[in-house]
Amino acid sequence: MKYLISVLIGAMSYGILSTIVVLAYGEGYKLGEVVGTQLLTGCILAWLLALYTKVRESRKQRSRTNTAAAVKQAPALKLAWKHRLLLMLAGAPTVVTGLLYYQSLRYIPASLAIILLFQFTWISVLIQAVSKRQRPDKITVLTLILLFGGTLLAAGILNQGAADFNALGLMLGLLSAVSYSMFIIFSGKAVPAAHPAYRSAWMVTGGLLLLFILFPPYFLFNGLLWSQLLLFGFLLGLFGAFIPPVLFAIGVPHIGGGMAGILGAAELPVAVLLSSFVLHEHVSGLQWTGVVLVLVGVVLPELYKLRWRNSRTVTSSSV
Template sequence: MDLRLLIFPLLVFLGGCCYGPSSPTIKLAYAAGYSWTDVVMSQYFYGWLILFVIVAGLFILRFIRKQPTVPGKNPRPLLRSIPGLALAGTCIALVTVTYCLSLQTVPAYISVILLFQFTWMGVLIQAIIEQRLPEPKMILAVVILVIGTFLALGFAGLDGPLDPVGVIFGLLSALLYAMYMFILGRFEIGMHPLNRSFLILSYALLLLTFLFTPAYFMQGTFVTGIWQYGIILGSIGCILPMCLFAIAAPRISTGATIWHWPSGSMTRRCTQLDRDCPTAWLEMNKKDAAKLGIADGEKVLLSSRRGEVAVAARVMEDIKEGVFFMPFHFIEARANLVTNTAYDPVSRTPEYKVCAVKVTKQEA
């Protein structure tokens, strides 16, 4: 079994667990006399500041080592990323707002339980948008989660009824979190996790500054004692979960895809599988794409001495520079048109796995 199938869901789980220690920290900030707006702004301001230092430090290190960065000759990829990443930033900012509002009236552990309802909400959102029912094992997992939630609330030892407003805010934070996870898996998945997290955090901070006015900065709140809470919340409430989700949410396996069997003659007859993975793509390193002037999603022409095929580019950080990868399941974009037909004289296995190719941007 591919361990990545276990590692990446674990990273998502760990990202959600980061909100566990966030709850008592927020409660301590409330006890110290700070408002929920002060707490939210501190979390995102100090989280953004820490991540800025990390990203800037890595950039300077690359510059000192004379490692080339992706040139900015073509501004389209960054501009095209704004809507999706801004939407993700909006969702995660509102998650924190609603979560902090929930913590004002309900116990910290109850807010955490309510927030973790994002798991089944995410399944529901995916089912609605993709217009298909979830798999039976997914439905079973949701049922177990809901039962576990009721059991947790029943054994929580509550002194009285929960405040309905706090519960509503807690569930709303879960819904927004599920939307955030859904967006992460579909926008700018080839971008480096640190850069992606920094842009999302920047959009979130801009939104919160606009919503709560610049009073947090103009009145000097950010330099008072709240900085100690802001650093903790910024680290475990912003940077860690964002980076973990940016790494885990969009990841797929390399080599043959998880959706289709080699030629797709059977698996492409399955509506669900063909809907999830409908067409081929060509993976390439970000540096190679920059040298060739190719943006993520653009059509390219993959050619060799034996043939050529047109396919959409998928610009990524994970693939080695100078190497291209293309799945071979799709008859409308046959990878074997460019591979070598030579075969091993003993095993009689064709050399379909590797060959020299040329990649060019396909003009409209």
């Protein structure tokens, strides 16, 4: 249960981000300043965790030096510079996703922006189907239909019309979903044998360097960092770049990727709820119906996979 709760809290943390960003925009802060302080805070926290992990591993290794367990224990992967560079490159899509997603919040409501970001579910399926040259199965097609229909309802397009929404905001939101899909595909293949704490630290570092190239960190020198921007950056870094990766690293290995995908959908209702209660954005009953359909579309394939695996396990055990 504690591992389920760990992943659930990590997913819910992501849902808080859009509300914090909108509040930061309301105080007059710019995109580069908001994302810059978020990644800077996340990078500092990630490296503190990596340092703690290294010290803890060193103590364990010293305590087991003269034991048989130390001889049998597989050595941890030592990150060469090529591994570090690969992880830094894998962290780049997170920056692109954050920039596109946060910029879309300037033009469209936060409740709509999170719906568009959640299109990464079917975009990832499409990318993998094209790359592997395989047609989606029936459960995948049903999932895509639910996601598409739920998106139309949740976005309010059916009762308001697409013309009522900013075209640039819609495009930025969809592009953030494409970028996030690429991150999911590439990040899992980047040095998977490395410790999660070290992987996270190097990926966030790569993202921070890319961001500072795109948006030079003038806020570090003009005194703006020590204003209210530091609070927003700390909250974004804590709930976006630190807590979720740590909690996922703790819980996912114990509950499996399928259950983690189901619990990860908790990000969506949290974001919509906060946009409604904190930002006072209007969310109609029809839109909530769409949110439920999107959640069903996210959960359905994972439940199908779990059922299929359980049936295979029962069949093999009976044989």
